[in-house]
Each structure stands twice: as structure tokens, then as C-alpha cells.
Amino acid sequence: WMVWMCHAFNVFDMADGLSSGAGAIGALSLWLMGAGDWMLVMAGALVGFLVHNFYPARIYMGDAGSLLFGFLLSATAVLVANDVGGWPGVVGPGIVLVLPTFEAIFISVMRFAKGRPISQASRDHVAQRLVQWGRSTRVVVFMMWLMGVIWGGLGFLVVQGNLPAWLGMVVVLGVAS
Numbered sequence: 001w002m003v004w005m006c007h008a009f010n011v012f013d014m015a016d017g018l019s020s021g022a023g024a025i026g027a028l029s030l031w032l033m034g035a036g037d038w039m040l041v042m043a044g045a046l047v048g049f050l051v052h053n054f055y056p057a058r059i060y061m062g063d064a065g066s067l068l069f070g071f072l073l074s075a076t077a078v079l080v081a082n083d084v085g086g087w088p089g090v091v092g093p094g095i096v097l098v099l100p101t102f103e104a105i106f107i108s109v110m111r112f113a114k115g116r117p118i119s120q121a122s123r124d125h126v127a128q129r130l131v132q133w134g135r136s137t138r139v140v141v142f143m144m145w146l147m148g149v150i151w152g153g154l155g156f157l158v159v160q161g162n163l164p165a166w167l168g169m170v171v172v173l174g175v176a177s
Contacts, residue, residue, distance in 0.1 A: 002074040008100035009070030011107055015127040016057035018141050020050045022099055022148045023069045027076075029096040029152030033159045034083060035076045042072060055137045073097060084159050092159035098151050099144060102126075150176055 013019035024046035031039035046069065052059045061069075077093035084092065094101075103126055110124040111117065123132075130140040150173050157165045 001078065002071060004104070005074030005077075005097060005100065006067045006070040008097075008104035009073070010063060010066040011104045011125075012100040013061050013066040014125050015055075015131075015137055015141055015144075017050055017054035018127055018144055019061055019066055019069070019100075020046045020053050021141065021145045023073065024050065025145060025148040025152055026073050026096050029155055030073070030076050030080055030093060032152075032156050033080045033092060033096075035080050039076060042069070055141065070100070080159070088159050088161055092155040095155035095158060096152050099148050147176065 009019055009023065012022060024043045027039045027043040027046065031037070031043070049059075049061070049065075053061065074097070077097060080093045081089040083089065106126055107122070107124055108118045111120065111122055114122075114124075116122065123129075127137075127140045127144060130143070131137055135143075154170070154173060
């Protein structure tokens, strides 16, 4: 899980502000689940970095930053899973981190389908495809952040055990997609 999330955040760091914004949203969502105030510190660090990383980026996160934040978020998700317990403890934090997880799975499948090594760079990322379809980088990043907020809310509701609200969020997520 932790190695996968490190990889997922590294893959997700390909558009200006995407990984840092999604990381801040994930940190805030995990904080709401009771992960501890150090998640606020992490979210603050990512938002502070985002000031210079948003389109057009003047600095980039790179491997050192994306791997570190992927590790910290995955470790925190494990801690939340242990604290909450049961299926909500496992599913809730997993839902919060679904965007980078989906991106890593999507890019791996696309590269494999094209007969390329999974480790070889390509323009097959979801965000890059949306830009190729005519959306601006800013709009794509905001769209992905919005999906991160929705998934974060859904994960929070799963951990809280609020089934009617959880089902309502599933409907909202389906409409937003």
C-alpha cells in the first residue's frame, strides 16, 4: 500500500499544482477523520508550496516531494484504518486517496495496452488527455481538485458510518463524473 501510494503520487505529479493540491485535500480529509493535527501542518506546507507550483509553475515538486507526500499520506491512512477499525477504517482512507490511485492504475494500463514499459514516460495521463481535449491546464486541475474534495467527503462519511449521506455522495459523485 505505502509503496503503491508513493508511486501513485509520483505519477500524479505531472500538471502544475495537481499533486500538491490533491495532497492538501487528502491531508485535510484525513485530518477530519482524526489523523491528528500534523495533517494540518502537511496541508499547510502543500498549500504554501502550491502558491509557487500552480499554473504557470515556478517550482516543481519532483520525485523527492511527491514520494515523500505519497508516503506520509499512505502512512496516515494506515494509522486512520487502525484507529477506526473494520471496513470503514480501511475503505474511508482508501477513498480519500482514490485520485492518485486511479491515475497510477490508468497510466499503467494505458502503457501496457500500447506495449510500452510501465516505467516509460508518456502523455497518457488523465489530466493531459483532458488538456488535449481542449480544456486549459487550470480548468483540468480545478476539476481534479473538485473530484478530490468529493471523494474526500465520501471517505469521511464512510468513516463516520453515515450511510444515507454516503449514498447521497455516491449519487453526487456519479452526476459530477
